[in-house]
Amino acid sequence: MDQFLNALPKAELHLHLEGSLEPELMFALAERNGIALAYDSVDELRQAYDFGNLQDFLDLYYQGAAVLQTEQDFYDLTWAYIERCQAQNVIHIEPFFDPQTHTARGIAFETVINGISRALKDAESQHGISTGLIMCFLRHLSEAEAFETLQQATPFLDNIIGIGLDSSEQDNPPAKFTRVFAKARELGLLTVAHAGEEGPAQNVIDALDILKVDRIDHGVRAADDTALMERLAHENIALTVCPLSNTRLRVFDDMSQHNILQMLEQGVKVTVNSDDPAYFGGYLTENFLALEKGLGMTHEQAIQLARNSFQYSFAKPERKAALLATLDHLTT
Numbered sequence: 481m482d483q484f485l486n487a488l489p490k491a492e493l494h495l496h497l498e499g500s501l502e503p504e505l506m507f508a509l510a511e512r513n514g515i516a517l518a519y520d521s522v523d524e525l526r527q528a529y530d531f532g533n534l535q536d537f538l539d540l541y542y543q544g545a546a547v548l549q550t551e552q553d554f555y556d557l558t559w560a561y562i563e564r565c566q567a568q569n570v571i572h573i574e575p576f577f578d579p580q581t582h583t584a585r586g587i588a589f590e591t592v593i594n595g596i597s598r599a600l601k602d603a604e605s606q607h608g609i610s611t612g613l614i615m616c617f618l619r620h621l622s623e624a625e626a627f628e629t630l631q632q633a634t635p636f637l638d639n640i641i642g643i644g645l646d647s648s649e650q651d652n653p654p655a656k657f658t659r660v661f662a663k664a665r666e667l668g669l670l671t672v673a674h675a676g677e678e679g680p681a682q683n684v685i686d687a688l689d690i691l692k693v694d695r696i697d698h699g700v701r702a703a704d705d706t707a708l709m710e711r712l713a714h715e716n717i718a719l720t721v722c723p724l725s726n727t728r729l730r731v732f733d734d735m736s737q738h739n740i741l742q743m744l745e746q747g748v749k750v751t752v753n754s755d756d757p758a759y760f761g762g763y764l765t766e767n768f769l770a771l772e773k774g775l776g777m778t779h780e781q782a783i784q785l786a787r788n789s790f791q792y793s794f795a796k797p798e799r800k801a802a803l804l805a806t807l808d809h810l811t812t
């Protein structure tokens with residue numbers, strides 16, 4: 481383990497809580513809740529984590545989430561992730577959750593959000609990790625279903641800083657959710673969207689111009705469009721890039737092909753994130769390590785990536801200043 485990268489203070493801005501469900505916890509929750517899994521052992525399950533594309537992964541990810549039933553399950557899931565953050569000096573997090581994955585199975589919205597929110601509160605009080613929760617809509621579902629989910633969230637708006645858009649990008653362009661994003665912005669929520677992961681650069685443009693998002697999740701396909709790259713750099717639009725996810729889902733054949741450092745050098749405000757660490761082979765430090773190993777990332781580049789994670793977080797100004805100050809001794 482590279483001590484420098486692990487000790488580097490950093491924020492995580494793109495992490496699906498359901499994607500942090502480790503096989504061991506999945507089996508424990510299945511047993512606690514009397515649920516039969518399609519796999520006999522943790523090893524057998526891990527062996528199934530060999531994905532040809534995003535949809536292959538999503539099929540297993542939604543299946544795995546079925547073990548989450550009670551408020552305590554959602555607490556335990558979130559707390560396990562927070563302990564990883566504590567171990568890797570991740571001091572600010574803005575995790576995603578997918579309520580529709582659970583409400584579609586008959587789990588109450590409040591069960592999900594109460595368990596997650598209690599763990600995030602404990603992260604702040606016990607570990608000093610600042611947090612902001614982002615609620616994602618599943619883009620393979622309808623606009624009407626997204627509106628229904630936003631309605632369910634209204635009593636809990638104090639627990640949510642923003643909304644996002646995830647799941648299958650192919651055939652589900654940003655425009656499908658124009659009105660629900662407008663409504664969320666009216667409610668004072670910040671907005672992000674997965675775009676340009678498997679889908680074209682045009683999805684990044686549409687997420688910015690139609691959904692008016694504050695940040696782009698993934699966005700690596702923006703590199704296909706030179707004008708867009710210039711725009712991202714000049715308008716300080718951050719991308720939450722997920723290196724291990726991109727290689728595991730075959731967006732890039734190999735880490736040596738990944739474009740994150742090229743984008744960094746071109747002035748695009750990229751950040752490093754783990755996306756679904758239980759499925760893709762590592763948390764935040766492992767993603768930084770993969771960039772060092774596969775792309776020769778320097779310490780200066782790592783510090784800049786960590787600085788971007790604080791600068792383009794949704795932390796309040798005072799907290800953001802404190803987060804950025806943790807890097808001061810590394811740059812002087």
Ligand SMILES: Nc1ncnc2[nH]cnc12
Pocket residue numbers: 496499534541646647648674677725755756
């Ligand atoms: N990488 C990803 N892309 C789209 N939807 C997701 N849900 C969880 N991980 C995702």
Ligand SMILES: [Zn+2]
Pocket residue numbers: 494496646674697755
């Ligand atoms: Zn994601």
